[in-house]
Amino acid sequence: MPELPEVEIRRQYLETSSLNQPINYIEVEDKKLLTTEYSSLLDALTGRQFTSTYRVGKNLFVLTDKPGIIVHMHFGMTGDLEYYHSSLDRPRFARIVFEFANGFNLGFLCPRKFERIGLIDSIDAFLLRKKIGPDALAISLTELRDRICRKKALIKSILLDQSVVAGLGNWIVDEVLFQAFIHPEQRGDTLTDSQYSQLHDAIYLVLETAIRFEATYRDFPNNFLIHVREWDDSPYDDVEAHKFCPRCGTRIERIVVGGRTTFFCPEDQVL
Ligand SMILES: [Zn+2]
Incomplete structure (x- = not known):
């Protein structure tokens, strides 16, 4: 499943391939993948350009040259992007295709159809409505501590909760707690200042490592x-x-x- 590192890699890919080119048309093979009516999507985006990208957890937002028109992409279980010239065959599973005026296309690959694309008008309102907390790569140490320190739940469950911090999936949380020398069943409200500091460092270390190695474990x-x-x-x-x-x-x-398979070192991560 695409986790934060994979979505960040796709964000960088879109950012380097697909910005600042007028969109001529959007071909959608399966309308069920859209969270916005197809006709509204076409109306809003035809003639527009993507201008920048923004990621929070596993959510990718693509801003356009018209304020209030923002594309939200969610990569589901296996979603991916492919930028290719329109003279080439459409990539397999490219069920949504943005066709640019320069002859290139951006395909949104949806092998298992759990992926979604739609329009939103405000990133903040979207995050609030979906209860998505601050991004794991962007959260400050103080903010991380404030969001955990009164919670009695187990630290692993707290970190998996996307409303506390966004983008940490199961293997990432295990790796973070291992690198931070924290037992997955320690209660949130018992973490010490030095543990918060180790936790914050470990989140950054694990995510940056995964992005650097392009999520090839x-x-x-x-x-x-x-x-x-x-x-x-x-x-x-x-x-x-x-x-x-x-x-x-x-x-x-x-x-x-918390119902999730968990790995830890009983010698390094003690309660
Ligand atoms: Zn060990």
């Missing part, structure tokens, strides 16, 4: 928990060596927290 640094997670389900005996903490060699434990 096997390329991540050796001291990341993700490698253990990747091997855990393997039935082969010879992967046993991969199931230990890359820092201290303790066997990584697998538990369920």
Whole structure:
């Protein structure tokens, strides 16, 4: 599933390929992928240009040269973007295609049809309505602490709550807590100042690493928990060596927290 790092990579891709070109037409193969009437989408965007992008969590917003006309993209389970010349075949699964005046197209790829595109008029109002908190890469240490410090829930569940901080999915939260030396079942209101600081640093470290390696997990640094997670389900005996903490060699434990599979090091992350 595209998590914050994947959506950030798509944002950068759209930003470098598709800005400042008049839109001639929008072809939509499946209207169910739209959260706005097709005719309204065409009316609003024909002749317009994309001018900038903005991401909050897994939500991508594309601003246009007309204030109040903003495209919202959600990549669902497998959504992606592809910019290509109109003389080439339409990419597989490009069910929504923005056709630009310069002969290039931006395809919104929706293999499983969980993806969505629609118009909004205000990003702030949208975030408020959907209860989406500040972006995980943009949140300050103070804001992070203020949003967690009175919550009695377990820290893992708090971090997964998109209204507290947006963009942290299951594996990312495990990796963040591992890098921050915090047990996933520690209560939010018991975190110390130094733990908040480690948590804030770890969120940045994990997300920046994932973006830098273009979310190709096997390329991540050796001291990341993700490698253990990747091997855990393997039935082969010879992967046993991969199931230990890359820092201290303790066997990584697998538990369920708030209904989600959770990996942690019982030696480094103590309650
Ligand atoms: Zn360890």
